[in-house]
Amino acid sequence: xxxxxxxxxxxxxxxxxxxxxxxxxxxxxxxxxxxxxxxxxxxxxxxxxxxxxxxxxxxxxxxxxxxxxxxxxxxxxxxxxxxxxxxxxxxxxxxxxxxxxxxxxxxxxxxxxxxxxxxxxxxxxxxxxxxxxxxxxxxxxxxxxxxxxxxxxxxxxxxxxxxxxxxxxxxxxxxxxxxxxxxxxxxxxxxxxxxxxxxxxxxxxxxxxxxxxxxxxxxxxxxxxxxxxxxxxxxxxxxxxxxxxxxxxxxxxxxxxxxxxxxxxxxxxxxxxxxxxxxxxxxxxxxxxxxxxxxxxxxxxxxxxxxxxxxxxxxxxxxxxxxxxxxxxxxxxxxxxxxxxxxxxxxxxxxxxxxxxxxxxxxxxxxxxxxxxxxxxxxxxxxxxxxxxxxxxxxxxxxxxxxxxxxxxxxxxxxxxxxxxxxxxxxxxxxxxxxxxxxxxxxxxxxxxxxxxxxxxxxxxxxxxxxxxxxxxxxxxxxxxxxxxxxxxxxxxxxxxxxxxxxxxxxxxxxxxxxxxxxxxxxxxxxxxxxxxxxxxxxxxxxxxxxxxxxxxxxxxxxxxxxxxxxxxxxxxxxxxxxxxxx
Numbered sequence: 001x002x003x004x005x006x007x008x009x010x011x012x013x014x015x016x017x018x019x020x021x022x023x024x025x026x027x028x029x030x031x032x033x034x035x036x037x038x039x040x041x042x043x044x045x046x047x048x049x050x051x052x053x054x055x056x057x058x059x060x061x062x063x064x065x066x067x068x069x070x071x072x073x074x075x076x077x078x079x080x081x082x083x084x085x086x087x088x089x090x091x092x093x094x095x096x097x098x099x100x101x102x103x104x105x106x107x108x109x110x111x112x113x114x115x116x117x118x119x120x121x122x123x124x125x126x127x128x129x130x131x132x133x134x135x136x137x138x139x140x141x142x143x144x145x146x147x148x149x150x151x152x153x154x155x156x157x158x159x160x161x162x163x164x165x166x167x168x169x170x171x172x173x174x175x176x177x178x179x180x181x182x183x184x185x186x187x188x189x190x191x192x193x194x195x196x197x198x199x200x201x202x203x204x205x206x207x208x209x210x211x212x213x214x215x216x217x218x219x220x221x222x223x224x225x226x227x228x229x230x231x232x233x234x235x236x237x238x239x240x241x242x243x244x245x246x247x248x249x250x251x252x253x254x255x256x257x258x259x260x261x262x263x264x265x266x267x268x269x270x271x272x273x274x275x276x277x278x279x280x281x282x283x284x285x286x287x288x289x290x291x292x293x294x295x296x297x298x299x300x301x302x303x304x305x306x307x308x309x310x311x312x313x314x315x316x317x318x319x320x321x322x323x324x325x326x327x328x329x330x331x332x333x334x335x336x337x338x339x340x341x342x343x344x345x346x347x348x349x350x351x352x353x354x355x356x357x358x359x360x361x362x363x364x365x366x367x368x369x370x371x372x373x374x375x376x377x378x379x380x381x382x383x384x385x386x387x388x389x390x391x392x393x394x395x396x397x398x399x400x401x402x403x404x405x406x407x408x409x410x411x412x413x414x415x416x417x418x419x420x421x422x423x424x425x426x427x428x429x430x431x432x433x434x435x436x437x438x439x440x441x442x443x444x445x446x447x448x449x450x451x452x453x454x455x456x457x458x459x460x461x462x463x464x465x466x467x468x469x470x471x472x473x474x475x476x477x478x479x480x481x482x483x484x485x486x487x488x489x490x491x492x493x494x495x496x497x498x499x500x501x502x503x504x505x506x507x508x509x510x511x512x513x514x515x516x517x518x519x520x521x522x523x524x525x526x527x528x529x530x531x532x533x534x535x536x537x538x539x540x541x542x543x544x545x546x547x548x549x550x551x552x553x554x555x556x557x558x559x560x561x562x563x564x565x566x567x568x569x570x571x572x573x574x575x576x577x578x579x580x581x582x583x
Contacts, residue, residue, distance in 0.1 A: 020420060023427030024475065024501055025482045029494040031243040031250070035259035037292035043299040053258055054266055057224050059400040060254035061186045062178025062377075062570055065384050070096050072195055075364065076104060078357075080350055084108050085145035087350065089357040090152065091161075094191040096376065097368035101161030101357040102128060102154030102192070105145040106201065115206040115333045116196035117144055118189060118222070118229070119153040122215035122317070123246060127159035129355055135212060135317040138355075140325070142347045147326065148334065150202050154192050156214065156248060157181050161357040162188075165370050168247035175492075175566040176559055176573075179377045181248035182221070189222040193229065205230075208333050210325050212236050212275075212317030217249040217260075224266040231332045233273040233325045235317050238264045240289050242281035243493075252492035252566030256403045261289050268293075269300035271332040273307050275321050279314035286310050305332070319344050378569070385572045394576045399539045401571035403496055404504045406541050410512040421472070421505075421512050430505045431479050432472035434516070440545075441468040441517035443509050444524040445532075449478020458524045458547050468517035472509050474532065475501030492566060499532065499563045506536035514542060522547060531563045538580040546581060 029035070040046040058064035070093065078089040088104045107114060121137050124130030128137050141151045158167030158181075170180050189209075197204040208231040211219045216237030223229045237244070243260050244250060255263075264272070274290055276282030282289070290308035297306045309324045323344055330339035353359040368376065388394050399405070412421040414434060421430040433450060442462040446452035450471040453459060463469055473480040476498045484498075485491060496504070506523070513521050522545040525533040530548035537544045552558060554574020559565070572579075 020422070020429045022429040022475070022480065022482065024496065025484045027427065028485065028491075029255070030488070031245060031490055031493070032241065033243075033494070035240045035243075035261070036288075037240075037261055037295065040296065040299060046296060046299050049262075050266060053262060054225060055396075055400050056256065056258065056403075057221070057254065057263060057266075059397075059567055059571070060178070060182070060251045061221070061225070062180070062183035062251075062381075062567065063187060063225065064397065064400065064571075065388070067095075067187065067380060067384070069191070069194065072191065072198070074195060074198070078354065080354060082108065082348075085142055087142075087355070089355070090154075090195075091357050091364065092191060092195050093364075094188050095373070097366050098164055098373055099162070099363055099367060100154055100188045100191065102152055103141070103355055103357075105141040105151040105153065107145050107148050107150070110148060112201075113203040114148055114150045114201055115208060116193075116199070116202040116204075117149045117151040117208045117210065117329075118192045118196060119151055119209070120185075120189060120211035120215035120218035121153065121156060121159070122211055122213035122218075123156075124213075128153045128155055129160065129352060131349055133318060134314065136322075136347075138349060139319070139344065139347050140210070140317070140322045143322065143326065143344050144329070146345065147330070147342065149208075149329070150196065150199060152192055152196055154188065156218070157184050157188070163358075164363070164368065164373060169370070170374075172560045172564065173556055174374060175252055176556055176569040177374075177378050177381060178251070178567040178570045179374055180251050181246075182251040182254070185218055185248055186221050186225065189218055190226055193222070193226060197228070206333060208232060208329055210235065210329075212321070213315060214244070214246055214249055215317075217244050220260070220264040220267065223270070224263050227270075229270070231271045231329060232267055233275060233328055234264060235275040235321055235325070236277050236280055236282050236315055238274050238276075238285070238289055238293070239281040240292075241284065250490040250493040253401075253403055255494050256496065261292055265293055265296045268296045269302035269305055271305045271328070273309070273325060273328040275324055276308065276310045277314065277316055277321075278310060278312045283310075381570050385570075385576070388572070391580060394572055395539055395580055397571040398535065398568075398576055398580070401567040402503050402535060402539060402565060403500050404507055404539060407508055407511045410508055410515075412512050419470075421508050423508060428501075428505075428508070429480075430472055430474065430508055432470055432509065434471075435463065435469045436517075437463075437466045437468040439465070439467045440519035441470065441513045441521045442524055443470050443472070443506070443513060443521055445472050445474050445477070445506070445529055446526060447477055447528045449473050451478070453524075456524055456526055462522070462524070468513075470509060470513055470517075472505065474505040474529075477502070497564050497566070499565055502532045503536045503539075506532060507540060510536070510540060510542065510544065520545060524548065528562055534574075534577050534581055535563070538577040
């Protein structure tokens with residue numbers, strides 16, 4: 001006989017109305033949230049976090065797996081020669097048919113191999129050619145060249161000569177494939193390092209990086225994922241109270257449970273200079289961000305390799321800030337004991353037309369349009385994923401894109417069959433109803449809530465067989481539905497989508513069942529909930545039987561309409577989910 005639930009159980013909205021609030025609806029971090037560094041008590045603890053955080057950054061940037069590197073086919077031309085330095089125009093092909101532009105500054109009158117410096121510019125009006133008292137890219141590049149560095153100053157996307165995309169581009173179709181400014185700029189920075197290392201007058205083993213504002217973000221994004229950068233100086237951007245306001249500094253998933261100081265700390269234990277200013281969001285660096293960063297370096301016993309300086313100025317990369325960087329580079333790159341003597345010399349500005357790579361010329365033959373670049377990005381990504389034959393690697397990629405985890409523990413005390421599941425320290429809340437029984441457990445859910453889940457024939461059959469049954473309202477369904485902003489600025493950089501939350505709730509429920517009702521669980525779902533179920537089973541570390549029929553095929557439009565998860569197609573999408581759940 002089917003065990004009938006009391007009427008109040010079916011009135012899910014009423015029974016769960018007084019449950020605890022879900023932190024995913026009430027604690028919504030954003031770019032201006034005040035963050036602090038979590039405690040890391042051992043190097044092993046940080047290294048474990050470092051591995052996961054680096055994967056998170058790469059996934060958010062659309063660089064996991066790392067794209068294959070095509071030939072750069074560099075064009076270096078238009079040389080301007082001076083007594084102690086030279087400037088050249090540069091075009092490099094960072095993706096087939098996509099060209100990154102910049103200027104190459106080299107020492108003159110010296111011989112040998114020189115350290116290389118990649119120098120992203122930030123959101124200045126004139127991009128890499130900005131020259132004002134608050135920030136001058138030519139001044140820092142010329143002075144570094146005079147000091148014995150080969151410097152590559154390159155464009156942010158949509159600036160100066162790098163014009164095949166805008167600076168802020170893409171919507172939901174692009175987000176499915178992690179095609180956006182942050183990822184493209186990070187890729188360009190990686191290829192900028194490739195370019196410097198390819199030059200015969202550059203010491204490929206000594207590459208440094210520095211940039212301010214958005215260029216500071218690019219600097220620590222690069223160092224987070226590329227260990228070839230040996231010394232770095234991100235200027236006026238490592239902050240606990242502002243994480244970056246531009247689209248090129250924010251991508252979905254980038255800061256889920258993380259913030260810029262942690263991302264910048266992936267530089268450790270390589271030498272790092274934190275330059276800050278009294279007049280912007282880095283004003284607390286000496287009191288807050290620097291001690292937090294130093295704590296990470298202390299885990300490596302390398303605290304002497306991280307330094308901080310605060311300049312009394314507005315948001316900048318002014319002469320005082322530049323001289324702090326010259327001195328830090330002299331100490332750690334050039335190993336010059338007289339590092340404190342490095343000061344800035346005056347510079348001569350060139351005409352803009354003599355610096356612009358596309359002045360009087362067009363992009364090289366074969367340059368792609370925006371639509372062609374996006375189409376190529378998707379094709380290359382799909383080809384890469386098809387080559388991933390290891391199920392564990394496919395599972396890792398899906399897990400990172402879904403931004404989910406298998407909980408170490410789940411709290412959930414029963415009260416008259418009612419239960420609210422929560423991960424300790426997270427504060428999420430998954431309302432449910434557990435009916436004890438014998439044998440292998442069942443987990444059931446429905447897009448319209450537990451009442452509809454209870455009506456599923458497979459659920460009634462399980463209950464008739466006296467199996468343990470857990471009915472849950474997954475995130476934003478049934479009694480778990482609650483007000484939540486969806487389209488605020490950079491919302492998904494810090495917060496999960498509804499569908500990501502639903503997959504997490506399924507994993508949370510499976511983890512709770514593992515302790516409460518041992519045995520191989522069966523998930524029963526229908527309709528749209530079957531899609532959530534399939535992805536949850538695909539990434540579950542424990543075997544799960546699946547009774548969740550669906551006509552879903554995982555096209556881009558279906559993903560947008562029914563299962564919106566940024567980066568999911570880049571990670572293999574429905575094809576990977578089906579492969580990982582095949583019987």
